[in-house]
Amino acid sequence: MEAILSFLGENMDMLYFLILSIFLGIEVISHVPAVLHTPLMSGANAIHGVVIIGAIIVMGHADPDNYLALGIGFIAVILGTLNVVGGFVVTDRMLGMFRKKKDNK
Amino acid sequence: MSEMIQSNILEISYLIAAVTFILGLKMLSQPKTARKGNFIAATGMTLAILTTILFHKQNGEGISNLGWIGAGIVVGSIIGYVMAIKVKMTAMPQMVSFFNGMGGACAALISLNEFTHYTSGGEVMMMNGEVLVILLGLLIGSVSFSGSIIAYGKLEGKIKDFVFPMQHIVNLSLLAIILALGAYLMINNLDEPLWIYLIFGLSLLYGILFVLPIGGADMPVVISLLNSFTGMAAAFAGFLYGNYVMLTGGILVGSAGTILTVLMCKAMNRSLTNVLIGAFSAKGGPAAAGSGDLTVREVTPTDVAILCAYANKVVIVPGYGLAVAQAQHAVHEFEKILEGKGVDVKFAIHPVAGRMPGHMNVLLAEADVPYDKLVEMEDINPQMPNTDVVLVIGANDVVNPAAENDPSSPIYGMPIIQVNKAKNCIILKRSMRPGYAGIENPLFFMPKTSMLFGDARDSIQKLIEELKAL
Numbered sequence: 001m002e003a004i005l006s007f008l009g010e011n012m013d014m015l016y017f018l019i020l021s022i023f024l025g026i027e028v029i030s031h032v033p034a035v036l037h038t039p040l041m042s043g044a045n046a047i048h049g050v051v052i053i054g055a056i057i058v059m060g061h062a063d064p065d066n067y068l069a070l071g072i073g074f075i076a077v078i079l080g081t082l083n084v085v086g087g088f089v090v091t092d093r094m095l096g097m098f099r100k101k102k103d104n105k
Numbered sequence: 106m107s108e109m110i111q112s113n114i115l116e117i118s119y120l121i122a123a124v125t126f127i128l129g130l131k132m133l134s135q136p137k138t139a140r141k142g143n144f145i146a147a148t149g150m151t152l153a154i155l156t157t158i159l160f161h162k163q164n165g166e167g168i169s170n171l172g173w174i175g176a177g178i179v180v181g182s183i184i185g186y187v188m189a190i191k192v193k194m195t196a197m198p199q200m201v202s203f204f205n206g207m208g209g210a211c212a213a214l215i216s217l218n219e220f221t222h223y224t225s226g227g228e229v230m231m232m233n234g235e236v237l238v239i240l241l242g243l244l245i246g247s248v249s250f251s252g253s254i255i256a257y258g259k260l261e262g263k264i265k266d267f268v269f270p271m272q273h274i275v276n277l278s279l280l281a282i283i284l285a286l287g288a289y290l291m292i293n294n295l296d297e298p299l300w301i302y303l304i305f306g307l308s309l310l311y312g313i314l315f316v317l318p319i320g321g322a323d324m325p326v327v328i329s330l331l332n333s334f335t336g337m338a339a340a341f342a343g344f345l346y347g348n349y350v351m352l353t354g355g356i357l358v359g360s361a362g363t364i365l366t367v368l369m370c371k372a373m374n375r376s377l378t379n380v381l382i383g384a385f386s387a388k389g390g391p392a393a394a395g396s397g398d399l400t401v402r403e404v405t406p407t408d409v410a411i412l413c414a415y416a417n418k419v420v421i422v423p424g425y426g427l428a429v430a431q432a433q434h435a436v437h438e439f440e441k442i443l444e445g446k447g448v449d450v451k452f453a454i455h456p457v458a459g460r461m462p463g464h465m466n467v468l469l470a471e472a473d474v475p476y477d478k479l480v481e482m483e484d485i486n487p488q489m490p491n492t493d494v495v496l497v498i499g500a501n502d503v504v505n506p507a508a509e510n511d512p513s514s515p516i517y518g519m520p521i522i523q524v525n526k527a528k529n530c531i532i533l534k535r536s537m538r539p540g541y542a543g544i545e546n547p548l549f550f551m552p553k554t555s556m557l558f559g560d561a562r563d564s565i566q567k568l569i570e571e572l573k574a575l
Contacts, residue, residue: 007234014344018356025360028127032134034372034456035463037365041329042201043133043143044336044362047126049208050150050354051339053157054215057346059177060161060168062218069218070170074177076214081181082188083208084154088147089189090200091133095140097194097470 039094046087052080111160118156119350125149126354130361153350154178194471195428199260202253202328205335209249212338216243217305219345224296233291235345240287242341243301244308249334251312256324256331259316267317273382276314283307323380326369330377333362372457401537404555406564409496409531410571416493418449420485422522423469425459426499426534430561433472436498439565440474442572452478453485453495453522455503482522489526497524498533499561505546514544530554533564 008015032040059073106114125145132142161168168174185204192200216239223235258264269275283304290300319327336358343351370377413419421440427433440450452474458465469479480488489495497504504524507514524530530553537549548554557564 003230003233004237007237011234011344011347014347014352017349017352018340018344021353021356022360024127025130025357026364028131028357029134029361029364032365032368033136034368035466036134036136036139037329037369037372038197038201038325038463038467039139039143040130040133041325041332041362041365042197043139043146044130044358044365045201045205045208045332046143047129047146047150047354048332048336048339048358049204049211050122050126050153050351051208051212051215051335051342053153053348053351054339054342054346055177055211056154056157056168056174057161057163057348058215058218058222059170059174060158061163061166062170064170069221070173072214072218073170074173076211076218077174077177078181078184079207079214080211081178082185083204083211084147084150084185085182086185086189086200086204086207088143088150089186090192090197090204091143092140093189094194094197094467095143097467 039091042087042091042094046084046091049080049084049087052077052084055080108162108165112162115156115160116349118152119348122149122153122350123353125152126350126357130357193431194467195431195433196260197467198325198328199257202257202260202324202331205328205332206250206253206257208335209246209253209331209338212246212335212342213243213250213305213308214246215342216240216246217301220301221298224298230294236291238341238345240290240304242338242345243305244283244287245334245341246338247305247308248312248315249331249338251309252316252331252334253312253328255313255316256327260324264317266320272314272318276311279307279311279314283311319381326366326377326380329362329366329369333359333366336360336362401549402552402555404531404557406557406567406571408555409557410568410575412529412531413443413448413494413496413568414446414572414575416448418451418488418492419443419494419496420451420453420488420492420524420527422453422455422495422497422500422504422524423458423465424455424498424500424503425464426501426561428459428464428468428499430499430563432498432562432565433468433474435562435565435569437469437472437474439569439572440478442569446572450478451480451485451488453482453524454479455482455500455522458500458503482520486523486526489523492527494529494531495524495527496531496533498565501534501546502544504548505544506548507544507546511547516544524548525551525553528553532556533561534558535560 029040055073055076059077062069062073126149129142129146132138158168158174220239255264286304316327336355340352340355340359343355367377370380421436443450452469454465466479502516504522505516506525508516508519508521511517525548532549532554534556549556
């Protein structure tokens with residue numbers, strides 16, 4: 001228990017950051033029109049692909065002889081990239097549809 | 106470049122990336138700027154990834170295994186790009202779900218690796234924040250992964266809804282077991298990799314059981330929820346590395362995703378709890394009861410074609426069934442032929458038609474239906490009394506008059522498209538099965554309503570042939 005408390009204490013700035021970010025996230029999207037729900041979900045989906053950076057860090061500091069770690073890290077990098085690239089491209093395609101409609105107007 | 110400068114560049118690029126994520130999300134929530142917002146966030150992401158590879162240092166050592174990392178990024182990019190380009194517009198929700206699952210899996214794998222890395226240094230105390238964060242990241246990432254894949258399968262029609270007795274109790278117990286196991290590990294210093302794989306396996310199982318009973322039509326809400334889960338998992342990984350860009354991206358998506366989930370539920374006039382455990386209460390539903398003495402009138406495609414051809418104004422109400430049958434191109438052709446005959450054709454768009462807000466707009470835009478043909482619910486309702494024919498294609502609950510006049514109805518209070526005020530109402534439907542809400546629709550039994558049974562695309566194709574033959 002103490003270890004966890006001291007972990008929190010040591011990371012107070014990160015905790016503040018975390019809580020402020022939560023409110024920011026709520027604030028930023030609270031006025032979204034219903035039509036944009038799906039593209040927004042898709043865009044947010046691409047943004048959490050930032051987890052790829054963690055995969056790169058794991059991979060970048062893995063022991064070159066530890067094949068299990070390398071294998072897992074390699075898959076993590078692929079999956080993370082899939083999330084980022086696929087996410088942004090799909091969102092762009094979706095939003096492209098919306099723009100086309102406006103042009104026809 | 107000295108190490109100091111490198112690490113400063115890295116931190117500054119993370120700051121820039123974090124700002125692009127916030128800006129991107131903000132812009133994504135407004136129609137005018139949405140596409141640009143997506144692009145800005147993507148640019149920030151690319152910057153963060155590149156600078157991490159170039160400048161990240163841990164205990165003075167840079168990123169190694171560059172070949173592996175490069176190969177992984179190239180493979181992931183190609184697969185992701187091709188999938189995203191090839192996917193049909195109607196299959197968008199499952200595509201998002203799939204990519205979301207990949208992010209969740211990525212977070213889970215990071216936790217797996219970090220756990221073994223953390224415990225490989227001999228005797229360690231497990232009762233600490235790092236292990237806690239690793240375990241939570243593993244749990245949430247795995248649930249998000251397996252849940253997303255199930256949601257993907259459901260939307261693809263490959264996995265059926267699956268309900269068994271006491272399911273919610275089983276699910277809750279499983280979750281409790283996973284949490285207890287995690288706590289047990291930490292308290293007793295159990296650092297065998299076996300344990301972490303056990304938690305991994307149970308979490309995957311929980312994700313599957315969590316999504317299985319939820320109805321296919323509610324998947325967009327579930328995907329949005331799992332989306333915020335993956336955000337949280339990414340944030341936990343960020344916490345572990347003290348990496349602020351991962352924290353920002355993760356938490357933003359975690360909280361924005363949660364709010365978005367709630368907004369989506371609100372648009373359907375339901376609560377999140379209702380969506381998540383609705384399957385348990387709706388079992389066996391009251392839908393079929395009492396309909397025995399009511400009769401419906403069936404029409405032939407010929408009748409419908411004649412009715413439409415000689416009408417002044419036709420309104421088409423598309424719904425989930427239109428999307429499932431992929432009938433958007435057929436319906437556009439139908440509309441063009443009618444327009445050629447001098448009939449005024451409009452599409453009435455209910456905000457939650459298709460259970461995915463904006464679903465119908467995207468679908469009809471794909472078939473090149475002109476934007477000014479799509480009319481919002483509030484604008485079309487006053488026009489209903491002057492409408493000669495309404496064609497309801499695969500929609501049900503959004504035109505159910507019970508929402509307006511039956512206080513005992515579960516959807517009472519939800520705004521509807523008032524098709525019952527039009528002169529004639531034709532329902533294109535596969536069968537008499539009720540919509541996802543599992544409630545009877547009195548509209549079907551009204552004297553001015555006729556039913557045209559069959560797959561939406563087949564039915565419309567028949568209508569087109571009949572129109573051409575006229």
